[in-house]
Amino acid sequence: MKIVRRTIRGSPYVGVFGCVTEKIGLFPIDAEAKEIKDLEDLLGVEIVQAKLAESSLIGVLAEGNSKGFVTGEIATDNEINYLKEIGVKVKRIQGITAIGNLLEANDYRGLCSAMVKPKTRKEIGDFLGIELKAAKVADSDLVGSCLVATNKGFVLNTNATDREFEETKKFFGVNGSLSTANYGDVFLGNSVIANSKAAITGIHTSASELLRIDEGLSD
Numbered sequence: 001m002k003i004v005r006r007t008i009r010g011s012p013y014v015g016v017f018g019c020v021t022e023k024i025g026l027f028p029i030d031a032e033a034k035e036i037k038d039l040e041d042l043l044g045v046e047i048v049q050a051k052l053a054e055s056s057l058i059g060v061l062a063e064g065n066s067k068g069f070v071t072g073e074i075a076t077d078n079e080i081n082y083l084k085e086i087g088v089k090v091k092r093i094q095g096i097t098a099i100g101n102l103l104e105a106n107d108y109r110g111l112c113s114a115m116v117k118p119k120t121r122k123e124i125g126d127f128l129g130i131e132l133k134a135a136k137v138a139d140s141d142l143v144g145s146c147l148v149a150t151n152k153g154f155v156l157n158t159n160a161t162d163r164e165f166e167e168t169k170k171f172f173g174v175n176g177s178l179s180t181a182n183y184g185d186v187f188l189g190n191s192v193i194a195n196s197k198a199a200i201t202g203i204h205t206s207a208s209e210l211l212r213i214d215e216g217l218s219d
Helices: 033-043 075-085 118-128 164-170 207-217
Strands: 002-006 024-030 044-050 064-065 068-071 090-092 104-107 109-113 129-135 147-149 154-157 177-179 192-194 198-202
Touching: 002 033, 024 064, 024 154, 033 044, 044 075, 044 177, 064 104, 068 118, 068 177, 075 090, 090 198, 104 147, 109 118, 109 147, 118 129, 129 164, 147 207, 154 164, 154 207, 164 177, 177 207, 198 207
Parallel strands: 002 198, 024 044, 068 090, 109 129, 154 177
Antiparallel strands: 064 068, 104 109, 147 154, 192 198
16 A cells, blocks of 8 residues: 655644545645645545645544544534535534544444444434444544554554454454654554555655554555
């Protein structure tokens, strides 16, 4: 797979600003045109530029797969309606704000924080068409920040236990790896954006981190 180092809006924390599936990527409305074209070419998706909660923090406030996107409750009516009008399937989830930090999903399965209530977990799972299981990673409820998963592989926070790694591997049914990004950031979701075609990491990601991320996300 292709894996490259980039910034978005001048920041190495690329995962904070974007959310990508196999079909669509959501990125900030104020990202530069050259950045957007580069992202489209690398990830092989249509890029939709938007705001959520009047913010550019798309990766914090949304998560999705090929079925659609879920957002936190603070996304505005205008933002949700705009996405729906241009053909993006999206559902606002009540009771959650930074949903991207709490949830990571591919087209078949997902893990989320145990802080997400069972009823809400079912609502998200039904909308995304996946089995969604509550979990912790490295003793953290920020599952979406500790894990990057695609249809072909995953990368997990290096502080995860052997048991957590093996359970994640068994649950998703794909191989994975342990890594940091951006020269030591254990919260991979802040620093990596990926689908099955390519991965984009923060500009400070080291060569050894790139190798481990590539190992985890390649089939």
